[in-house]
Amino acid sequence: MSLQKRNQQRLAWLCQTDRRLIDGLRVAVSIFESERLSFGQGTADAHEDAAWLLLCSLDLPRDRLDDYHDSLIPASEWRVLSRLIRKRVDQRLPVSYLTGEAWLAGLRFRSDQRGLIPRSLLVEALSFCLNEALIDPPSTVLDLCTGSGSILIHAGHHFPNAALFGSDLSPEALELAKLNLDDHGMSARATLKQGAGLEPWSGMQFDLMLCNPPYVSDSRMQTLPAEFRAEPSAALDGGRDGMDFCRPFLFQAQARLHEQGQVLLEIGHEASHFDAAFPKLEKTWIPVHAGETMVALISRKALMRLA
Structure with a gap:
């Protein structure tokens, strides 16, 4: 243009x-x-x-x-x-x-086309959960689809004594996350791994999983503005109904959580597809400024009923 x-x-x-x-x-x-x-x-x-x-x-x-x-x-x-x-x-x-920079909830991050621009609703939802005592301070936090690392870094600020773990399918995104962790002085307490879903974390368990997965449905992907299409498509495209990542992840997650572990999951505007994919899943919707059904808090106990 x-x-x-x-x-x-x-x-x-x-x-x-x-x-x-x-x-x-x-x-x-x-x-x-x-x-x-x-x-x-x-x-x-x-x-x-x-x-x-x-x-x-x-x-x-x-x-x-x-x-x-x-x-x-x-x-x-x-x-x-x-x-x-x-x-x-x-x-x-x-x-x-x-x-080359983005701001999310008062924190500055490096930003380029290796990762999504930091804007996740999980940061707002995490603060709400803490204020409402819905989440106990974890010892271990895993951020799946970590991208730039912005969500993991916010978790690190909320939980200064927690060990931090993050993974992404994109090695380029992990390079960006490493730079941001360095900037925020968190590299020493963070472990980053490359891989799909929970594959990099075989044999490990966590107290809290944070996940902003690719959840944009095919129909929405086709109508995204050019600015959004400038971001990595793999970090946005969730397949036909937006649930291609969530399906295997939620069926596998209970094995990677400690007994009282929880998942905080962003699904954006795809609540109807989420409910259709997991009609019996018990969850707590966490209200954020963008809507009431965009972020779900799910317990290990609820996930075990899916298996």
Whole structure:
């Protein structure tokens, strides 16, 4: 895709001379809205998206936009920023991939196309479970489909005495997770393994399993915006009904859990498919801002009834 003529003119104007940050923000927001970009990968709308792109690229704090509204940005900087704005439109790349970073629940993570952009509902659900005493502090935490490692790292902050374990089918994603664990000082207490599902953890048991699996159904995959298609498809595509990963995982999980162990599982908008695949499975739905039936807490006892 290429910029509309009007938006090309807006960018040309922006680069003519030194201009305030707020001027560039208005231009970027106007362009993002008129070009019908998609959001939801760490930003909610065109304003958040544009502010993140500009502030991060200028090495300014993301939460202090108002403090820098009237800061004068040199024309040379605007020329660099205009190329990023154009790339956001032309290639439909998410802003996290353009800036190389993502934020989730107050923590910063490296982000690139080796892994999904951190945005999992599991982090919010985990906080809810702790506040409601639905989960006891675990000694061992396993994060399946760990991707960038953001969920595992949040668990590490919640449970400072827990040993951390993470696995992913993608060796490239694990490279990214290792970098993020290093950044957060958790490498010494974390073990990463490459492999499908629970295969890397034969003979081991855990107190808590966290899993944000590929759960997007075939029909939803076909309608994903270009920004989401820029992410690794293997981390999103859950097959015909979105349950290709969940079926074997939940039937096998009880053997990898300690007696009081639990699984915290994200299934997004696929609750109807989940219930159809596991009609008799007892679970507790954990409410998150995006919905009431997107994250399930499942006990080992409930999983044993599936076997």
